Amino acid sequence: MNSPITELICNHILDKISDFLILTSLEGNIKLLNKPLLNALKCKKEDLIDKPVSIIFATDELFQTMKFDKPQLITLNYNNKKIPIQLSSTVIFDAEDTATDILIIARDLRETSKLASDIELLKKNIRKSEEETTTKISLLSDALASVGESVFITDIYQRIIYCNKRGMETFNYDWNEFIGKEAEILYKTNDKESFRGSWRGEVIAMRKGKEKFPALLTTSSVKNKVGKEIGFVGVFQDITELKKLVDELEKASVDLEKRVILRTEELEKSRNLWEKTFNSIEDLVSIHDREDKIIRVNKAAAKKLNATPSELEGKDCCSLFMDENLSRNECPCHEVLKTQKTVQKEINSKKLDGTFTFSVSPIFNEREELEGLVHIVTDITKRKHLEEQLLHSTKMAAIGTLAAGITHEVNNPLTIIMGYCHILLNNPLYTGEIRNQLTKIYEQVNRAKKIIYNLSVFARSHKSEKRYIDLIDLMEKTLELRSYDLQRKNISIYREFQNNLPCVYVDGNQIQQVFFNLINNTIDAILSVKNQGKITIKIMQAQDKIRTVFADDGCGINPEDIPKIFDPFYTTKEIGKGTGLGLSISYGIIKDHNGNINVQSQPGEGTSFIIELPVASIIPFFTSQKEEKTEDSPETTTCRSKANILIVDDEELIAEILISSLKKYGFNVESSLDGHKALEMIKGIDFDLIISDYRMPDLSGEKLYEDLLEHKAELAKKLIYITGDTTDESILSFVQKRNIKLLHKPFDINKLIETINELLNE
Structure with a gap:
């Protein structure tokens, strides 16, 4: 100005x-x-x-x-x-x-x-x-x-x-053409x-070029502190459309009055009772004419459609109730008009936001001629959700119970197999084909280990460590970790990220696990039909959600497979290429974060996985400070030869493997299959380090640690627990609070040696 x-x-x-x-x-x-x-x-x-x-x-x-x-x-x-x-x-x-x-x-x-x-x-x-x-x-x-x-x-x-x-636009003048001119123009x-x-008052306003239009002008004077007029203010409102609207409303009002007068006497007697009954029905009820145009709706229908009953009159069923992707032939009203018979359908409606039963019946006059339709919509969304939750909860509970038992029972024999493979692979006598076969056994044990780990993640009940997360930043970190693999497999990544997105309040590790699972799925889908492809990743805000989309140009999913795609152990991959747990785990993680995960796919046209997570209710202030880098892993040190180590495990074969392996590194090794005997040995022998199963029949990990603190506090710092129970959060909590080393069975002997060296050199 x-x-x-x-x-x-x-x-x-x-x-x-x-x-x-x-x-x-x-x-x-x-x-x-x-x-x-x-x-x-x-x-x-x-x-x-x-x-x-x-x-x-x-x-x-x-x-x-x-x-x-x-x-x-x-x-x-x-x-x-x-x-x-x-x-x-x-x-x-x-x-x-x-x-x-x-x-x-x-x-x-x-x-x-x-x-x-x-x-x-x-x-x-x-x-x-x-x-x-x-x-x-x-x-x-x-x-x-x-x-x-x-x-x-x-x-x-x-x-x-x-x-x-607005004034310059309305009167079609430029700023310089206005300034200094008298208001009379x-x-x-x-x-x-x-x-x-x-x-x-009302005036005839004039645009540049003398075009006239009706306007409502309001003016007032502006005075300074002492009451002297220093200028005037004028506000113009173009009332052209308003006048037209008033005329149209007046015509419509006259027409409506005529119709009301003609029908009042006929309808007055029964209207009150019918009106009360009609509006007391909780279902969405509407009455249609022979052209499927709405004549009347009850209050429940008007409320659901976010309109007044009069606003809905004259509209057809399809435009109000049916999703845009459905054809007119799929509309129940259309079927009734064709067959003149009652039709009932269950429809999952995005427009109405839920699942509903549609019941449409014909209305006949006294000559048995079709006169209209009665359209009743019943909301069964809650019932369907309860049914789905019950079914899914039953599945999850059964799989969780099964997984918890399997992880503990299978990890011990896997440890034995892995241990013996390690011993044999380090034996120079086994070369050539035998060594190749041993290597394959070792690789398959590692594969089984990963499956058991996924089962343990699936079965584990733990508290999420949530914090404010920038999903785009998390996605970039995930893609960075997979960049080499994506490049090697000729997979291109296309990013469509919305700027200035609000953050989400989530467990970053869990959401990154979901990202990894979906990226793996898209890679597999692409490589199953061709040797190169692309993945389009979109991150955007959708109302109060942050939506993440993984879209590939792979093989797609058959329609009959989509309802089961998130079921545990369900997989469409070849044997040996998938466990069927990745999507099920991802589904559970997203649901635990009050989010949604869905899939859209057509065979041969690729697949899109859509994740929606709630926007954080409080938006934190982020600085440019980067996350602290984790320290580099310590260099492997030479073994302390002649260090005295006690092995405590009720599995005799596991104890034998550990004894054989550790002695090759120059350690003095004692073992005990009995917890009480182990405690007596600790009191009588000066051990430098103890390796113990966390759950012995007669000695718990907590009891061993407390006994060490009481009698040999320094030895409590040189303790390594091994366990096949990967689902018990109490074990993780116990060792983390006390900074005790923990190895999950089956573990690599090299990892054990590295952990021993770390403790002995502290």
Whole structure:
């Protein structure tokens, strides 16, 4: 704006605009609002200043409005006073282009022909300092630029000194063409005082080129502190469409009155009883004519469709109830019109957000001619969810119980097999084909180990370590870990990441595990049909969710396989290439985070996995500080020869393997298959280190540790537990709190030697 506008003028203008204006902080606290809004809500400014904006807006509605550029129709709700409004919003930026505030503009729809009331008095005083005044003027100028009406300011001689953006657009003038011109170029009226003092009335406005249009003009004078007039303010509203609308409404009203008069006597006797019965039904009930156009809906249907009953009249079933991807032939109403028989269908509707039974029956007149339809929709979403939850919970409980037992029982024999393979592979006598066969055995044991580990993850019940996570950052780290493998397999990654996404509150390790599983799946799907391909990964905000999509151009999934794709042990891969646990584990992780995971696929056209996770309710402040790097693994040190080691394990073969392996490294090794005997040996022999099974029949890991603390505290620091029970969180908790080394069976002997060296060299 070229000429200066004082805060007094801007505030005065703000209060004269009929739109409701609200200025909030980024946190949603009200900083400023104009008098038309206060008058409409019948409250004082002090009642709302510094209050959260949700006090007058429903939170969901506000957030929805903030996400779209187009104006939204919602309802103000304050002290049981409801006002329908058309709402839009904009973000206010300071000189450094930093978001500072949010400006909300709402138009009162109760009386569209009524504009601003009487012009209020000028604001009393300029703000405390020039800096605050300048900031306020900037905000109010932005507000004027955003309002939907044409605002003009003239000096005392009625020469134009300011016009907002809407005014220039409406009157088709450039800024330089306006400034300095007399206000009379804008309109014609017989009232000479129309742009002097306080005035309101209808005028004939003139655009550039002399095009005329009807407008409602509201003017007022602006005075300084001593009461002297220093200029005038004018607000134009184009009422062309409003006049047309009024005419159309008047015609519609006349027509409606005629029809009502003709039918009132006939309907009055039975209407009340029928109306009460109709609206008391909880199902969504609608009555249609022979063209499938709605004649009547009950309150339940109108509420579900977020409309008034009259708004739904004349619309067809398909447009209201059926998803866009369904053809008209799949609509139950269409079937009834063709067959004239009752049709019942169960439909999973995205539009209605749930699963519903549709029951449509024909209505015949006295001549047995089809006269219309009665359409009843029953919401069975909760019932279906309960059925699905019960079925899935039963599956999960059974698999969890099975997995917990398998992991413990299978890990011991796997440890024995792996141990003997290690011994034989280190024997120079076994070469050639025998060594190859031993290597294959060792590899298959490792494969079985991974399967057992996946089972343990599936069965384990543990507390998530949640924190605020940037999903894009987590995805980039995941892709970085897989970059070599992706490049080697000729898989290209295409990223479609939305900027400035809010974070999510999740267990990062678990979500990364889901990402790994889905990337592995997409790679397998591509390589099953060709030797190269692409994966498109999208991360975007979808209302209050962050949506992540993994889309491949692989083989796709058969329709009959999709309902079972997240079931445990279900896999479409060849034998040996999949355990069927990856997607099941991923499903459980996402559900534990209150999210959703779905799949969309067509055979031969690729597959898309869609994950949705809730946006974090509190947005943390992230600095540029990177996560701390983990320390490099310590270099392997030479073994302390002649160190005395005690092995405690009730599995004799495991003890034999450990004795044989450790002696080859120069250790002195003793063993005990009995827990009590082991305690006696510890008291009588000076051991440098103890390797013990965590769960002995007569000696628990906790008891061994407590006994060491009591009798040989230093030896308690040289303790390694081994266990085949990977599902018990109490074991992990115990060793982590006491910084005790723990190896899960089956373990590699080299890993054991590395752990021994680490403890002995501390």
